[in-house]
Amino acid sequence: MSLRLILAVLAAKLVMHISRLLGKGRGSSLPGMLALRICPDLLGHFENQPRTATIMVTGTNGKTTTNNMLAGILEREGYQVVANREGANLITGVATAFIRSSSILGRVRCDYAVLEVDEAAFTGVTKWIKPRLVVIINFFRDQLDRYGELDTTIKNVLAAVKQLPDSTVLILNADDPLVARLARESGYHSKFYGVRPVQELSGNVAYSREAKFCPFCGHALEYNIYLYSQLGDYKCTQCDFARPQPDIEAESVTTGVGGTTAFLNDDKNKWQLNLPVRGMHNLYNALAAFTAAYLLGVKPETAVAGLETYTPATGRMESFRYGSKQVVLVLVKNPTGFNQALSGLLTGEVEQDVMIAINDNAADGRDISWLWDVDFEILTRTPEKFKRFICSGQRAEDMALRLKYAGVSPTIIEIENDFSRAVDSALNGESGAVSVLVTYTALWPVEKILSRRAERMKQSVDYSVPSVS
Template sequence: MRLCLSAAVIGGKISSMISKLAGGRGSSLPGVVARRIYPHTLRRLSAQGNRGIIMVTGTNGKTTTNNMIAGILQAGGHRVIYNQEGANLITGVTACFIRFSTLTGRVNFDYASLEVDEASFPKVVKEVRPEIVVVTNFFRDQLDRYGELDKTVQVVKQALKELKDVTLVLNADDPLVAQLGQATGHNAVYYGLAKQEGMERTVAQTRESRFCPRCGEELQYNYYHYSQLGDYSCTRCGFKRPRPDVEGTGVSTTIDGLRARVCCAGDCYTIAVQTAGFYNLYNALAAFAVGRLLNIELATIQSGLERYKPAIGRMERFRYRGKPVFLNLVKNPTGYNEGLATLLSLPGSKDVFLALNDNAADGRDISWLWDVDFEILTRHLEDLQSFTCSGTRAEEMALRLKYAGVPTGKITVIPSLENAITAALQGEARTAYLFATYTALWPSQNILCRLAEKEEHHAVGMPSVS
């Protein structure tokens, strides 16, 4: 048995080297190879931890939340294994442990913090038993991969029900997530955002869940933060937003990041993260909740969050001849809407680059693009200098902007990513903002690294699917 594990690890490490020599990332292939050699590789490696396993699943924010949690744990002096590149299928999770393993299959770690794809979650928890599971949110995402949203929620719910001795960290503001506490019977810690006075949400959101997940009655909202996230209640069965154990308030945003007050157990603290985007505060609150659950000191949690380094495409920052440049991954309507909100919140004029691919990792079906509120852009055209569309479906992206009301004189179609990015960078606006789907993200980041300067907070890697 030990020889089988050793052979699997060695095979995985060799495949990783070959992948990197061929220009790949080696983030999933080692897991594929190892599991074929010895199917119990993940089970055996993950069982060697000293303290426990934390898993993060959900639609948006998995990579950011998981990396924030790992940063907090590392700031506390713990040895941490985590799939920082976001390879979150069962093969990627296996590859993560192989990376930290000796050739004989020994792994020395205190915690493993693992981002896990929603559809892969049931498979992973059959081999890796978590003590804590974080669920970020549920939104429609690549219907050709995941199916309808209700199916995704049910898959995660059923897998959670089969777990024992687990604590859930749940987004109180998402009714699809908050229901999991009572539905599974597990102990749950909730995090959320209080009503933010003076922070108007400019993007008209698609509400993923209008109805009560328990009885089907239409939910009533006191306020929304975005999409279905907010303060909700059901007048028929009494289901409502749980009172958060960790709650953010007093949010302020700048071009450099976010700052907020976080209240927990009657005390309030200040946290800061070096990444823009209102939605990223939810990720920070989830990580904060995990830190408190593990009895990590407040100062350590604050330090871990402040040192967070964005993954590629998670509001990654560059400078081009002194001009701020942002790179943002987009993959579904809710994420795109929040990206647009962040774009419009930045001061001054902007040149916008939009890359749309329809490869397997992106999702072949691009109809979700019509659920994105590009119409909001027409209210701010004086600050939006140009729109450069690129990728395999560049023409469809341009057509969507035209139907949204963006003047055709501001829209340019340039299929070549490099030429399109160069055009966006050389625009006359104060800031360049780049949107890219999965398979356009790596090439776009590589081009930016050649043409522009990476800012101080270097991004960690990310594979084509996360």
């Protein structure tokens, strides 16, 4: 036991305590950052401490939700779990998660470590910690000024996977060709999950789809059905690359305002799932968590029960009540995620006000040109659903301009850069519901304002927002 390790843990725990006292959240990244400066090999000390296994979740959209769903399932089964539930998924957030659960001497008592890892940080984290399972959920364009081109991100994740032990198992999204390709390219044992592709599930948003060509022969991929973005039933007619048959597949899917219902099957058994959050993207998150739990030997009935009691983290379809109005807070960070949020708006049954807060800090991405890849035009197909659009944040004017070019009438677009006044305007409008869509650095201040003004419907742990999710 090195003195440097003890000092690092002590310093980090002190920072956590001070952060709570000052009301600055739980300190999800700064403690780990400080600890790693004092003891750079800190993570290596924690690598073998989970008694059973470490599971990592990586990809673009849905890491926090998938990670927390899986952690909740394992805890429901009676296991002790270390997890970075806040979404702090850089190496600093992973270090913080271990330190939070450790003794002063750096000893952790847990059965599993369930770690969300940013795709750009995956190489750095896996240098120190070797997971038994790696869950890869999807790949979409996200913050080009930080990640670079999508091909670069995929190549970096693949290179890191190839450095893991041969016993590592990959859990892959069968419906995303950018993910499914990793089974063949890595050569690792892989299990797949997916949604049975049927026409009634095909989305109506004009997505900017990423996977247009076969990664092996370069020929154009052909799709029978798109579920959303590049996820769907695909094949290459020039070689044998095609959507693999999932080991766990969702069928008979219905999704609406109240949540999502589906049957999960493994070719032998079926389990009904009533997920309390809406949207196809959340069904995929649940499928990933269920598949991981299934492979770890968790009883399927326990996994389903855990998913059915899932409570969203801050900004992940979080619900509030203001008088008689339902208010939903949603984090948006790239075109695909934003499109899914817009699809959710269309399921509303009453006229609503929509607040959109766009910042361009480093964690949001300085380049906001991605807003022009979002299908805001879909909002004009059912104008009766929307009373007003309140644009806020550092780039409120840019957001208002994008809505105008999408065909939204300027008479129902308001600009209010101040978050507090924007929230008040949205809450006190004449509509029957409010949707609040925000980027990273807008999420935490807007959530704090909402929590003071409105009643949180499903109480989630008061997590702070990480720099990157």
